[in-house]
Amino acid sequence: MSKILITGYSGFVGGHLLNALGTLENVNLLGRSTPPKCHRHLKASIDPHSDYSSVLEGVDAVVHIAARVHVMSDTAENPLEEFRLVNTAGTLNLARQAAAAGVKRFVFVSSIKVNGESTTERQAYSVLDKPSPEDPYGVSKAEAEEQLLALSKEIGIEVVIIRPPLVYGEGVKANFASLMKLVGKGLPLPFRAINKNKRSLVSVYNLVDLIKVCIDHPNAAGQVFLVSDGEDVSTAEMVAMMAKVQEKPNLSIPIPSWCFKMAGKLFSKEDIVDRLTGSLQVDISHTKNTLSWCPPYSMEHGFRLACKQKK
Numbered sequence: 001m002s003k004i005l006i007t008g009y010s011g012f013v014g015g016h017l018l019n020a021l022g023t024l025e026n027v028n029l030l031g032r033s034t035p036p037k038c039h040r041h042l043k044a045s046i047d048p049h050s051d052y053s054s055v056l057e058g059v060d061a062v063v064h065i066a067a068r069v070h071v072m073s074d075t076a077e078n079p080l081e082e083f084r085l086v087n088t089a090g091t092l093n094l095a096r097q098a099a100a101a102g103v104k105r106f107v108f109v110s111s112i113k114v115n116g117e118s119t120t121e122r123q124a125y126s127v128l129d130k131p132s133p134e135d136p137y138g139v140s141k142a143e144a145e146e147q148l149l150a151l152s153k154e155i156g157i158e159v160v161i162i163r164p165p166l167v168y169g170e171g172v173k174a175n176f177a178s179l180m181k182l183v184g185k186g187l188p189l190p191f192r193a194i195n196k197n198k199r200s201l202v203s204v205y206n207l208v209d210l211i212k213v214c215i216d217h218p219n220a221a222g223q224v225f226l227v228s229d230g231e232d233v234s235t236a237e238m239v240a241m242m243a244k245v246q247e248k249p250n251l252s253i254p255i256p257s258w259c260f261k262m263a264g265k266l267f268s269k270e271d272i273v274d275r276l277t278g279s280l281q282v283d284i285s286h287t288k289n290t291l292s293w294c295p296p297y298s299m300e301h302g303f304r305l306a307c308k309q310k311k
Helices: 010-023 081-102 135-155 175-184 204-216 233-245 257-267 270-277 283-291 299-306
Strands: 005-009 027-031 038-044 062-066 105-109 159-165 166-168 199-202 224-226
Touching: 005 010, 062 204, 081 135, 081 257, 105 135, 105 204, 159 175, 166 204, 166 233, 166 270, 166 299, 175 233, 175 257, 175 299, 199 204, 199 299, 204 224, 204 299, 224 233, 224 283, 233 299, 257 270
Parallel strands: 005 027, 005 062, 027 038, 062 105, 105 159, 159 224, 166 199
Antiparallel strands: none
16 A cells, blocks of 8 residues: 555545545644544644655655635635645645655645636536636636646656545535535425536545545546536435435425526625526546546435534
């Protein structure tokens, strides 16, 4: 087994990856919290100046998950520069040090936001599309990808990039968890008529499986991979599945999509409404063909575990 360094191990995706690896003898950790078990660990942030050499020695592959994450209401005076400090400059600092330490492969968990925000009235995003990020988080991730690939050509470290859409599973927070709880209360929700859009999601279990494949698969080097469960759903279908896995009646009522869009314009919340009524699909054919990989878990499996929230 390859010796691995994981960043962001205390977060949602990183925690699931750590659990899925089983044996942790060959795992080093980099992060701001102290791990519950005894690993070689460096307590540090991802930034342009920190020294990570103590946890890079003897490592074969880095799985870089840590990031300054996207938030709906950012209070920073210059959000883009704050994102760049961590997600772009910090990532490049880590990658350069990894290459200097002899690390063979750098797996970067990026974001579908590099492609854009919506596929409403267009085809699904693919790896062939030109990056078109629309917010500071997406820009910082796109710049990191570009600079990592350039670094790979410059000094030879193998770079693998994974762009997930919304990730869910046990322990998920934010809007997905809130909607799951509302459905679980048996409340009548106004989403039954939002049945024409399509959204790609990825369970953390499928994402972790792909990350594990990318750590040492010979075809992964130098590639960008989009990932999803392979089952795109409308908002109405998503709510119906949330009701099913919680054994609750689906009490959604048919409020037309135009009502949501009108409310979005009135209250300047068009972006939120588009996430609810619009589409965001990804084409994972390149991932499947290049790696001979298919999502091993169904969307229903992920939804069932997502409703079992950690305390």
